[in-house]
Amino acid sequence: MPELPEVETIRRQILPVTRQLTIVAGQVTRARAVRAHRSPEEFLALIIQRRILDIIRRGKVLLFLLDNDTSLLVRLGMSGRLGVAEACLPSLPHTHVQLTLSNGTELRFIDPRTFGQMAVVNGHDPDRMAELGHYGLEPLSEAFTSQALAQALAGKKQLIQAVLMDQTKIAGLGKIYADEACFLASVSPLRTAASLNTEDIARLHAAIRQVLEQSISARGTSTLDAAYRDANGNKGDFQAKLYVYQRAQQSCRVCGTLIEQRPLQGRRMHFCPRCQR
């Protein structure tokens, strides 16, 4: 599942091969991929002849900044992929959007489960966009301090993992990194956000930064299902370094205790009952 590290990996790979290029043509072969718009034609009309100035990321969302103060917003959802390929190369199954760039290559959006989408939005500043303005702390920014995290968690009666995955509190964490951050911080996911003390939060803050940065270095995590691939079609390497996510009934890499899983909002959380308190 593309979470912050996977999206950031794709951003870094796509940026150098699209920057300053103009979208000269486009094709939408599945209207759902651009469902925020009335029609694929409307979507395409908004981006054709627009030049890509830069690509930024907010949480799990990519924004291609266009030269008329609009942005092409890309959510990868669960199974979305982006790639840039020579136009002569065949497209992969589930390629829903293909945008021809001024150097003859194509930016391709592939998404089997169709939870992802592309949309054109106004402006370049995510904090001032209707679509992203409600997003919470950006974990790799300077604004993400231990104090800011404490404020985001204060008084919340939900389990800590649920709050960590709430994009309006912290933007970019999903199941994988919420599980892993709690492990690294030695915090049990059975606790409520409000129950964490200042030291717990300080460890959690450091853990979130650490796991995200290490995963970006490994070009993200490719899990068994919905297999994430980077923009070059390669798997990430971070799955080999996971401590708890999808490791139920396997031995904790630190203490050997069996990793447990429990339901959380229709999903599952994974944790070491001994290392995490």
Place this chain on the structure above:
DNA sequence: AATGGGGCCTGAGAGC
């Protein structure tokens, strides 16, 4: 206001 749950989707893997 905050919280919980359902629905959208498809492919992989399990089970028969």
Place this chain on the structure above:
DNA sequence: TGCTCTCAGGCCCCAT
């Protein structure tokens, strides 16, 4: 072998 069922989960919407 081939079918059916279950599970995975980001995000949006609705009900409480």
